Amino acid sequence: MIPFLDLKAPHVELREEINAAIARVVDSGWYILGPEVEAFEAEYAAYCEAHHCIGLANGLDALHLALRAMDVGPGDEVIVPSNTYIATWLAVSQCGATPVPVEPDERTYNIDASLIEAAITPRTKVILPVHLYGQPADMDPILAIARKHGLRVLEDGAQAHGARYKGQRIGAHGDAVTWSFYPGKNLGALGDGGAVTTNDPELADRIRVLRNYGSRVKYVNEVQGYNSRLDPLQAAVLRVKLAHLDAWNARRADVAAAYLQGLGGSGLVMPHVPEWAVPVWHLFVVRHPQRDELQQRLQEAGVHTLIHYPIPPHRQVAYSDGGFAPEAFPIASGIADEVLSLPIGPNLAMDDVARVIRAVRAAA
Numbered sequence: 001m002i003p004f005l006d007l008k009a010p011h012v013e014l015r016e017e018i019n020a021a022i023a024r025v026v027d028s029g030w031y032i033l034g035p036e037v038e039a040f041e042a043e044y045a046a047y048c049e050a051h052h053c054i055g056l057a058n059g060l061d062a063l064h065l066a067l068r069a070m071d072v073g074p075g076d077e078v079i080v081p082s083n084t085y086i087a088t089w090l091a092v093s094q095c096g097a098t099p100v101p102v103e104p105d106e107r108t109y110n111i112d113a114s115l116i117e118a119a120i121t122p123r124t125k126v127i128l129p130v131h132l133y134g135q136p137a138d139m140d141p142i143l144a145i146a147r148k149h150g151l152r153v154l155e156d157g158a159q160a161h162g163a164r165y166k167g168q169r170i171g172a173h174g175d176a177v178t179w180s181f182y183p184g185k186n187l188g189a190l191g192d193g194g195a196v197t198t199n200d201p202e203l204a205d206r207i208r209v210l211r212n213y214g215s216r217v218k219y220v221n222e223v224q225g226y227n228s229r230l231d232p233l234q235a236a237v238l239r240v241k242l243a244h245l246d247a248w249n250a251r252r253a254d255v256a257a258a259y260l261q262g263l264g265g266s267g268l269v270m271p272h273v274p275e276w277a278v279p280v281w282h283l284f285v286v287r288h289p290q291r292d293e294l295q296q297r298l299q300e301a302g303v304h305t306l307i308h309y310p311i312p313p314h315r316q317v318a319y320s321d322g323g324f325a326p327e328a329f330p331i332a333s334g335i336a337d338e339v340l341s342l343p344i345g346p347n348l349a350m351d352d353v354a355r356v357i358r359a360v361r362a363a364a
């Protein structure tokens with residue numbers, strides 16, 4: 001069986017370095033924030049070409065705290081993609097604000113910037129694009145709309161560590177970018193982790209205070225904050241893995257290039273990469289009208305695939321009180337019905353990629 005993603009392999013590859021990093025934390029006696037978290041924050045900010053990085057407990061908290069730091073609250077609206085992982089919406093709801101979905105571009109699966117202005121109301125505060133599947137969203141038109149209407153831009157970068165938009169790394173095109181280090185992400189911890197990167201010193205300062213009980217000085221609380229701190233053990237592991245991220249992303253790109261070449265003309269809709277984008281192939285998503293049958297045949301042929309995502313947020317029971325008609329957001333619904341994610345990862349052997357290509361061509 002060819003697995004969708006081998007989570008263990010990159011850690012086995014780096015076992016000694018990772019064990020040494022963990023031992024360093026154990027021996028330091030410092031187990032909350034501290035030098036290991038600060039070192040990772042500095043290294044990840046530099047990697048993302050951003051001035052500041054704040055390490056947090058997970059990617060959902062990163063979205064939530066960044067929105068709080070932008071003063072998003074009850075009565076406010078945040079523009080989100082209709083096609084995303086539900087975390088993007090949940091963070092808005094956690095602030096007491098309302099997610100306002102905008103449909104994606106059919107070719108890139110990312111938010112369609114030409115539809116954003118029609119969704120803006122006097123209550124809109126933030127535009128929240130997602131760099132879905134590791135493909136950068138088209139930031140320039142989004143930033144122009146935000147400037148015109150006086151809105152903030154928060155980017156969900158949870159799937160896009162290392163991606164570039166017009167030459168610049170995802171990390172500070174908008175006001176801030178949120179990150180997840182969930183184990184399956186391109187940069188993943190040995191547990192949960194998250195971060196925000198930004199060039200705005202005031203936003204960075206607010207998020208730093210919010211993550212630590214609203215406190216800058218111990219037992220002095222300026223705001224009603226949260227406990228959402230990146231664990232120093234995870235920071236130490238992430239520092240080891242960050243040094244390998246570009247090489248791992250390059251291996252993903254090799255797999256993607258082989259799929260793009262080998263699956264042309266197979267009847268599948270293939271990923272589209274605009275000329276201004278350097279994606280990092282968190283997922284390799286194809287589209288087929290008989291997706292479920294295709295997935296079943298691939299399973300029988302020994303190829304494990306996944307669906308990202310089978311139910312769009314507006315059709316989840318969790319958002320049944322959102323007032324969305326079943327036929328609302330047909331583009332997101334159509335994507336959910338037809339997409340299939342093929343195996344991809346830094347440790348997928350090219351022989352296995354060739355096997356996947358043969359299996360898909362036979363099954364499609």
Ligand SMILES: *Cc1c(COP(=O)(O)O)cnc(C)c1O
Nearest residue numbers: 058059060085087158180181182
């Ligand atoms: C993974 C992910 C998140 C949430 O990250 P967690 O660390 O699991 O909380 C948010 N948005 C997107 C697009 C993601 O893929």
